[in-house]
Amino acid sequence: MAQLGFYINQSLCTGCKACSVSCKDKNNLDVGINFRRVYSYENGTFIQQQSKGLVQNVQAYYYSIACNHCTNPKCIPSCPTGAITKKKESGVVTIDQKVCQGAQLCVKACPYGAPQYNPKEFKSDKCDFCMNLQEKGEEPVCVSTCPMRAIEFGPVEKLRKKYGSISQIKGMPKASITHPNIVITPHKDAKL
Template sequence: MGQKGFYYNSQVCTGCKACQIACKDKNDLDVGVLFRKVYAFEGGTFPDVWGYYLSLGCNHCKDPKCVKNCPTGAIYKREKDGLVVQDHEKCIGCKMCVWSCPYERPQYIEKEGKVGKCNGCADLVDKGQNPACVDACPMRAIEFGDIDELRKKHGNLCDLNVLPDSSITHPSITINAKEEAKNKNVVGTKSY
């Protein structure tokens, strides 16, 4: 089995946050904790305005900094499919993974004194199902599968002007993005 990952089609995403809500529901997360988050970006001046959305969960990176910097081994990469998962019992709440992830995806959960993160819905994947975010999307803007297959089908774009350089962690994601997201010279405003 190869490395699993996500394809995200920003061209069709409406920013409805169904993926974010499905993840929140699946993981029974409190207010303020999001393992998947939908960001909105906008810019330009009238009449040349633009906007797009970006939905991000864990990118299940080839070289995950969260795994390398976790002192207890609580966060690790599954050999069978490359998903970056967590043994919640081993987490000591030191936040090293939070500080290490350039995508800001591990989340500190105050009431537990521990960190939680997207695990690609590993329990569903093990049953041959999609992660909750994928099936919740009414626009089918998110796909999950073997990242090499997704890249063959959709291309290999994972460097956007709002994301860190992919050479840092080699994320298992590919994105169909609007031109404004690809152009490093375009600056906009991020909102939540």
């Protein structure tokens, strides 16, 4: 199996957060802990004009993101207990809950905010690409739940061939930091 990645078609995303909620449900996450998050970007304003009344130039769009199972994952060297590993066969990055001591250094090291600290368990955890479902031939639940089919997954090279190589839009961390395995079709109003 090759390096896995996510594809996000930002122009299809309505910001409904079904992906985030289904991930939360599958992973039994407490309030405030989200392995997948949906951010909104908003620009513009309403302007009162004498001749035309109220006009607006508002732009709003959304971005759904989890762990990017990066090629150069900053979370791995940050962990003092060696709890985080990257699988050779799939490139999936996981946190071993038996080894994690809750130091939260991965939380600080990841530019994408992927590892989430659980203060009840004193441990950090994050997206594991739903590997238990993938091993049964099923899709990750964030992918199968999206009503707009805005998220896809698979070998990242295939995704890049199909959709291009954009992995960063304005407002996101520089892709050169961790080389995230994510492919984005930006919203028409998003800046690169």
